[in-house]
Amino acid sequence: MTTRELRTQLSDVLGRAMYAGERIGVTRNGKLTAVVIGVDDLEALEAFEMAQDVAAYREAKAEDDGERVSLAELRADLNS
Known part of the structure; x- marks a missing residue:
């Protein structure tokens, strides 16, 4: 449907x-x-998106090895 049709x-x-x-x-x-x-x-779409966000969070948390990198280390790595 065109925007013109929508208006009418x-x-x-x-x-x-x-x-x-x-x-x-x-x-x-x-x-x-x-x-x-x-x-x-x-509402169904929003619930689906929320479920995906929760699943992604849980997956990331399960894969987290606890290792962290400082901002300075990240910048140095990106510049090398």
Whole structure:
């Protein structure tokens, strides 16, 4: 759907996203620029992202060997 179409059909698009669970892509100059989704989809996406963050944290913590590098050591290593 183009941005022009979205302007003229906004109420319908919001209803489709809210009640039918549709995900409506919006294009500008032929390129997908946004997607209209319902709140349920947004909350599910946010929960998924949070679960990925927690999993990445746990993995990083499990792999941590306790070794640390000072900023000076890091800079020296990057400059060599």
